[in-house]
Amino acid sequence: MLRTFLIALCFSFTFLSYAQNDAIGYNETLVYTASYNMSGILNDLAEIKMETSPVKTSKATLLQLKCTAATYSKWDNFFKIRDLYESYVSPKSLTPYLYKRDITEGGFYKYMKYTFSHKTHTVKSQMKKKNGYEENKSVSIGNSTKDIVSTLYSIRLLDYSSMSVGTVKTFTIIFDNKELKGQFTYLGKETISTALGKKSCYKLALGSRSTNALQGTNSNLIWLTADANKIIVYGKFKIPVGTGELRIKSASGLRN
Template identity: 25%
Template structure:
């Protein structure tokens, strides 16, 4: 390699590394959530209460990978008759960078009948790697730049300005889950007004696109209504199953950055 080619290569590499570092230290404007937020949901199958879910941001900021992070807990449990048929006690946890809205650590403790799973994933965004640990076994996966986990992907979607998203447009978020990389895909379907236990409010309609499987019905079996304000919290969801459907409604909330307008 002659001197001119060497200089060109060094300049090109420097530009690439500078751009990559910028991407890793990105700053996403966040007007949607903060520490202390807590939202609870009721899941029902027809008139039967099936489960309860809760999404909660800790009141204090945690530090992971030397970065300040929101500690987010998402829990779900079956109740009533469903608890006798299929007992579920699941906890999902993500430590999300307060500036970049990217995950630094993801944990899940799954208890579903006799099935158990306890996994921890550390994200090294400098090397674009996800290191998964489970039962004294550690695996390292190469992942795309700015990868998300399930929870951080949801919180990233809350930062999106849907006024700049066209109706019918599909938003894609690269996501790492269970050792695989896929795109979390959500279609924006416009605005609406719905009624909740707190009153009526304006919402945005979203359709998460789920790969076909034996449990759900069709490619878009889920409909999600989120508040049409800066919070963008889910207020209602419907899931079409092969047999019947599940509905989720907001049960309680506190600690939002902005009070929801009901009418």
């Protein structure tokens, strides 16, 4: 569930170089409703929460980026979801050092941990599944490859105000021990109604070149507020098994 929305959102941005972080603070909380179209009816299926917090280590203070998803109680008997994704990054550049994924979806369970070594362009990967299965390996990555969570936050560091409509950018993320490539197209500004009021937004179309997670042309869209925070307030996605939406419910602790 959260994996689908995160991949859809991230098929836009791990590319080139990012500006220094002036959009994301240490105590931000964004709450969303994730909806899914079943039999022609859009149902509110789960709550997705994105939170940031400082984490002190022996050498530095890192920024924890945490994403969780949980189905609403009425859906738990049908398909219970409890997903956790988190990344520990540089507060200034959002360069990832540690990534964890712990998901339970129906009867499926998976745990992943990535330890990044940017000097050697490798990721030390640990994967666990049910019944005690464990796999450890080293994965080579490119210079700009990030995990899915740090990528999702890094889109907010980009300068959309200087982009021309139709600008296309590419990205790479590491997911399930594989590098995935995708792109986004900047479609311009649009004002939309949200739970936070009417917002002028940057509108982006997402696409993938190495997975079938997304379907169609300009069928996968996100809207970021056209202000200094650049938070995601709305998303529409078409995936192999249907369509979905992501709508913001609340935002607190914003940096700007």
